[in-house]
Amino acid sequence: MIKACPFGTHRVMEPKGTMPQAAQKIDNTMTIADNELLLDVMTLNIDSASFTQVKSACNSDVAKMEEMITGIVSERGKMQNPVTGSGGMLIGEVKEIGPNFPDKTLKVGDKLATLVSLSLTPLKIEKIKNINLSNDQVDIDGQAVLFESGIYSVLPADIPEKLALAALDVAGAPAQVERLVKKGDTVCIIGGGGKSGILCAYQAMVNAGPDGKVIVIEYSEENAKRILDMNLAHHVIVADATKPVEIYEKVKEITGEDVCDVVINNVNVPNTEMSSILITKDDGIVYFFSMATSFTKAALGAEGVGKDVQMIVGNGYAKNHADLTLGIIRDSEVIRELFEKLYV
Amino acid sequence: MIKACPFGTHRVMEPKGTMPQAAQKIDNTMTIADNELLLDVMTLNIDSASFTQVKSACNSDVAKMEEMITGIVSERGKMQNPVTGSGGMLIGEVKEIGPNFPDKTLKVGDKLATLVSLSLTPLKIEKIKNINLSNDQVDIDGQAVLFESGIYSVLPADIPEKLALAALDVAGAPAQVERLVKKGDTVCIIGGGGKSGILCAYQAMVNAGPDGKVIVIEYSEENAKRILDMNLAHHVIVADATKPVEIYEKVKEITGEDVCDVVINNVNVPNTEMSSILITKDDGIVYFFSMATSFTKAALGAEGVGKDVQMIVGNGYAKNHADLTLGIIRDSEVIRELFEKLYV
């Protein structure tokens, strides 16, 4: 057993010298180094941007999707979508623990969700057992390796595994909302009807409080209605976030010229940067959680309309994000019910 | 003369409904709407990431670069690099002012630098007169249009035009450093030897003060030496920022395990996200000014190593950024001398 790099660089095959996430190909041999963890994988939760891309490239044909996913993993040694660059996460059971893996409380047989992206996780798929087209989950027989620096959450006993997996996939988002939204703020959640959007809307309602205003922008009537029924926003706008001028006008009808203090972008489609920027007030904050965000479109877009807004890249990790997110599932009966229906 | 959209959407040709920046093609007819400004253009300052791409695609052959630049502008109606998505800015002389253009103090004949990106500015090139391979400037005969929401800076009398152009191109960067760096901070400027890097290093030295620590990472020995000679950093590391583990080790030699409070990324090459993240402490800030930044590489990279850092997208605009930047040129004799040599 070799002593290996905490960040997993010893598994990078090409290009040499990069980190596992940036690598084209990593070594997915399922023999662990002394600081690694070996997992038997049960389910992959493919990142929404990636899953959407695979699904549309395969015209929702499950057999083709299977082939595409298996192809990516055998070519790259990890489930990193070559178009979106994104990954997802997984749940699995601990099979073997390297003697120098830092967490000494972990035991063989523990079930956990990885909180690092699949885009850097060595993975081997033996068999795809099921692809769930509606919730981005893929049941497999397979194995994965977690590096020393990899983070994870032992699955709680009181929440179904697949529900926990679905919620933890986007745990970074509500955790940031908790930090960014202040009492009395006007907040807009773009794509607020989706998985991360619902968690963000819940947290925004809590933080903004009774004097705040939470607006959700959603594409489908159905998801929009759900948000109002669940009481997760003060206002819901049904509109296409790729149409900035239309979005701007509709938000102004609610907020007046002032627009929003904080805008959270949770969509899973490209070209929504400008909408996010236009509806944020000067000195306001845009938090881009969407993996379909383009850096240059955001940077140049704000400059192009002379908007002095702070734009934050959605870090998937924040301290205590797993606890905060599982806390929402425990506290909100309506969200738990919905997520059980959708993900379990 | 028609009354047109403040953001210039009336000039978008395809795809309809998008903003000028996102458009594939905009209308560069040089007849202005009543809220627009017409400029005779003297010099383009191509964004460094874009210029580097054009230069390398053409093997530094000036005739080929001329052809490529003219081709892009005639195809898209704007100088937006199709690979990097970025633009740059220009200096020009006011030729005609629409009666509803907001700034009533502006006069025909005033010289100004546009502070909105070329990636959304209607442009027509009649002739390329000179391409300066070493400073990204392209002298042309041509015309451009500024929208009602477009920002600009009238060129000051006490600073040579091309120097002002070069400095204003990156004015957003030192303005953000001024906001982000606190007294006593340990700051690292990656690509600190370049144009924006030098301005950021100067501002970081001012803000961090005598108890702070400013580290510059530079690729070339020459630029590194220049920074030390100019007294713009406490430490200079000569290294390749695309090699995260090497950078991490070298920074730790200076800072210890704590690494940096604030990291400013000013390089003009891809794949430096991970270096930036690894050398930032938990709760620290990474400011990505580089247009070669990949959103997903940053978002997933931080998660991948479990780093709770705030990552900010380099908005090209910040209130007073032009004044602050020209102020640095006025205050720092060494920077002014160097920039006169490089850009005038």
Ligand SMILES: NC(=O)c1ccc[n+]([C@@H]2O[C@H](COP(=O)([O-])OP(=O)(O)OC[C@H]3O[C@@H](n4cnc5c(N)ncnc54)[C@H](OP(=O)(O)O)[C@@H]3O)[C@@H](O)[C@H]2O)c1
């Ligand atoms: N930064 C990170 O670390 C990280 C981690 C995980 C996921 N993510 C990203 O976060 C994003 C959201 O993930 P998720 O799981 O919450 O996805 P999701 O459940 O599929 O939600 C996406 C939502 O966006 C809405 N939407 C799509 N197109 C829209 C449009 N044009 N206008 C308005 N709304 C639109 C969808 O509405 P309809 O259903 O009506 O189409 C849906 O409600 C994805 O991009 C994902 O990749 C980021």
Ligand SMILES: NC(=O)c1ccc[n+]([C@@H]2O[C@H](COP(=O)([O-])OP(=O)(O)OC[C@H]3O[C@@H](n4cnc5c(N)ncnc54)[C@H](OP(=O)(O)O)[C@@H]3O)[C@@H](O)[C@H]2O)c1
């Ligand atoms: N966000 C915005 O609104 C905005 C606006 C304007 C510009 N920008 C971007 O800001 C960036 C910097 O612009 P600039 O005009 O300052 O460019 P620049 O003068 O060319 O500076 C780039 C610096 O990065 C250094 N560098 C290149 N590769 C490196 C590596 N592998 N490791 C370490 N250092 C490396 C270069 O060193 P060598 O010279 O030794 O190679 C140079 O000193 C560009 O990406 C540009 O597109 C952003």
